[in-house]
Amino acid sequence: MQIATKTLAAIEAALFKDQGAKYRGLLKDLMPLAGDAYSTKEEDFRNHLGASLIGRECSRELWYTFHWCTLTKFDGRMLRLFNRGHLEEPRMVALLMMIGCKVWQVNNEGKQFRINGHRGHFGGSLDAVVMGVPDLDPTLPVLAEFKTHGDKSFTKLVAEGVVAAKWEHFIQMQIYMGKNNLNWALYGAVNKNTDALHMEIIQFDPIHYQKYLDRSVMIVDSIVPPPRIGTTPGFFKCKFCDHIKLCHLDMLPVKNCRTCVSSRVEDDGKWSCVHPIASKAGSSEFLTSEEQRAECDFWEMNLVIKSA
DSSP states (O other): OEEOHHHHHHHHHHHHHHTTHHHHHHHHHHGGGOGGGGOOSOOOOOSSEETTTTTSSOHHHHHHHHTTOOOOOOOHHHHHHHHHHHHHHHHHHHHHHHTTOEEEOBOTTSOBOEEEOGGGOEEEEOSEEEEOOTTSOTTSEEEEEEEEEOHHHHHHHHHHOHHHHOHHHHHHHHHHHHHTTOOEEEEEEEETTTOOEEEEEEEOOHHHHHHHHHHHHHHHHOSSOOOOSOSSTTSTTTTTOTTHHHHHSSOOOOOSGGGBTTEEEOSTTOEEEOOTTHHHHSSSSSOOHHHHHSOOTTOOBOGGGGOO
16 A cells, blocks of 8 residues: 555645645635536436446346346435535645646546447546646546545545555456556545545556456446346345345346347447347337336346346
């Protein structure tokens, strides 16, 4: 574990020097740019298999998520927590800019940095690219990934580091670094209970990068769900999975194109329908995102979803 000691020290010194005046001034400009925090779009399914998830242990969970098998609804507390994560990004950016780092959150076209993977079905969005990180060569562009943690999670992170405490985050950064030819990442974490900061320097690992790229290929291309990690619903790693009732019990998948026997994964992030009647009713050769979500009269459950 390589703690970003110089970066953390510079942040604390700068805040103390003017009692946060520069930091607050930067926030005034940065907070309105946190588009995800102010989105009015109702979230349901993610169109792609996310790099933020690919490090999870259970491949079947990822396959079910990619195929929109379970729709999870969240209560108000969880939705506020998710929103807090979005609002934390400009705060982290302000801290880095305050100490003289150059920070880019969008490309030359004004769009968020994104990676695109296997057949257009694997992807993700970078929080930022930073230059001038005190713990590294100031001329190096560095991936920046920002996360919020509860007290228990943060304590474990500080004690054990990202690799041991947050493997998903480590793999997410490997994917982003590999896709953007970056050799280093700055991982910035905040304790939501105390506002304590933890920052680590993460080095690119080509072996893990390729391993999890290969895993994304397997998830996207597989026509059957991969094996479970647990054989019973009481297995501790299955208890909190969104798909437990589908995977281990009698619940059926949500009705949509991706759970239908007639759907097919196509290139360029697209899906198609091979049903002789339903496919002719579509607006084009490929299914739009809205069409994929709609309940079709010709829907028939893909039986492999419930296979052992």
